[in-house]
Amino acid sequence: MDTLIPEGLFYTKDHEWARVEDGKARVGITDNAQHELGDIVYVELKPAGTTVKTGDALGTVESVKAVSEVYSPVGGVVAEVNVELDGSPELVNQDCYGKGWMVVIAFEGAGPSKTAGIMDAAAYKEYLAKEAK
Template identity: 45%
Template sequence: MSVPQDLFYAKTHEWVSLDDGIATVGISDFAQSQLSDLTFVELPEVGTEFSAGDEAAVVESVKAAADVYAPVGGEIIEVNSELEDNPELINKDAFGAGWLFKIRVNDESEVDDMMDADSYEELCPDD
């Protein structure tokens, strides 16, 4: 299981990369491996406002559907439209090409409530 050290993690298995008030959000390698082969992604609309913890997207696999939560509050400024035709990008590269959406963060201190990589690894059961 890959857990990049430079990201923040939510208990609901989203990751965040924060750069100049813009959070890039995806699901973790652990989450995509538990879901298995992803077949569909429903992304939020650009311009939508979310609070931390709101349901923001849905990922579906051959096994199950799972909600993706906004780990921080703010406005969606970009979505990864590549995922509409290629949801398997999340399986192949969860922390790169498989990102889901970007959000202009209202309060950057919300990431202080998230886990670092070591804490997140402790949360995830060993396979």
């Protein structure tokens, strides 16, 4: 099964993605991350209004087998939280770039495009290939 890496998104080494929309960044975990975690049973996110720096924990994702932190790809304030994940954490497995999004962050400054360590789709694909070796 090929890992989905949509163009136009920004990616982190910890396997989060960010999509810039109207000066805000919508954030989730990548297809590779959801596949590695397996069946997700619980998602816990920082509430709206929380201020985060790049690399701060946004919450935890728990699968049957493992627990994993989600780190913020960008600094700013959590503007929106996907409350759907409360009742349907499996959305992260089913549609990680769509209905399985986690938070929207009102970022400061230039946003993820200029954040250190952030990759575009091609660079992330290369990173995954290297990680697999």
